[in-house]
Amino acid sequence: ILNVEQSPQSLHVQEGDSTNFTCSFPSSNFYALHWYRWETAKSPEALFVMTLNGDEKKKGRISATLNTKEGYSYLYIKGSQPEDSATYLCAFQTGANNLFFGTGTRLTVIP
Amino acid sequence: DTGVSQNPRHKITKRGQNVTFRCDPISEHNRLYWYRQTLGQGPEFLTYFQNEAQLEKSRLLSDRFSAERPKGSFSTLEIQRTEQGDSAMYLCASKGESPLHFGNGTRLTVT
Numbered sequence A: 001i002l003n004v005e006q007s008p009q010s011l012h013v014q015e016g017d018s019t020n021f022t023c024s025f026p027s028s029n030f031y032a033l034h035w036y037r038w039e040t041a042k043s044p045e046a047l048f049v050m051t052l053n054g055d056e057k058k059k060g061r062i063s064a065t066l067n068t069k070e071g072y073s074y075l076y077i078k079g080s081q082p083e084d085s086a087t088y089l090c091a092f093q094t095g096a097n098n099l100f101f102g103t104g105t106r107l108t109v110i111p
Numbered sequence B: 001d002t003g004v005s006q007n008p009r010h011k012i013t014k015r016g017q018n019v020t021f022r023c024d025p026i027s028e029h030n031r032l033y034w035y036r037q038t039l040g041q042g043p044e045f046l047t048y049f050q051n052e053a054q055l056e057k058s059r060l061l062s063d064r065f066s067a068e069r070p071k072g073s074f075s076t077l078e079i080q081r082t083e084q085g086d087s088a089m090y091l092c093a094s095k096g097e098s099p100l101h102f103g104n105g106t107r108l109t110v111t
Helices: none
Strands: A005-007 A010-014 A019-024 A028-039 A046-051 A056-057 A061-069 A071-076 A087-092 A100-103 A105-110 B006-007 B010-014 B021-023 B031-037 B044-050 B051-059 B065-068 B075-079 B088-094 B100-102 B107-108
Touching: A005 A010, A019 A061, A019 A105, A019 B010, A046 A056, A046 A061, A046 B100, A046 B107, A100 B044, A105 B088, B006 B031, B006 B088, B010 B088, B021 B088, B021 B107, B031 B075, B044 B075, B075 B088
Parallel strands: A010 A105, B010 B107
Antiparallel strands: A005 A019, A019 A071, A028 A046, A028 A087, A056 A061, A061 A071, A087 A100, A087 A105, B006 B021, B021 B075, B031 B044, B031 B088, B044 B051, B065 B075, B088 B100, B088 B107
């Protein structure tokens, strides 16, 4: 089992604030880094899958960066809204197509 | 795309009983994953299939746990002689190229 760490564990922000979280992962046997959003009572949904060092992906107000050499990825949310409240999970994909998840960052956006 | 389907949604069982969960993946996905999620943790990898072959199995999966995917389509996860520590959300996900598509999970409560 590979060690994938996320920080912070939980976060409360005011509506309109921007925020970011960190995912750190092993730098060996890297194939891809995934980000998922998991809302209460729903199943996790994919946000991004990144494979190349220096990759930057964006979907609306959410973006992510990837540094495979040092083993970290950042997820940014610009102008947080209450509907962004969820647990954000990152997952490290190995060359053998296995995926190992971090413990998640639980975001609460206060209206 | 009918999505990943898991049954049952909830299962309450007494300690010592056997339980079986089913996962129907997205039909064209050849990879299928089982994860377990407990409170405050991210999804923990249990096992992974490519078609009908079980390629990897976590050390978390004791000999009381077994998973099958007999025809490379649906999968079952069986827990024998359940213990209270088995209480968790059991998530199934399937994957084509990328990313993972999750079911809604089966929540197991062992009393």
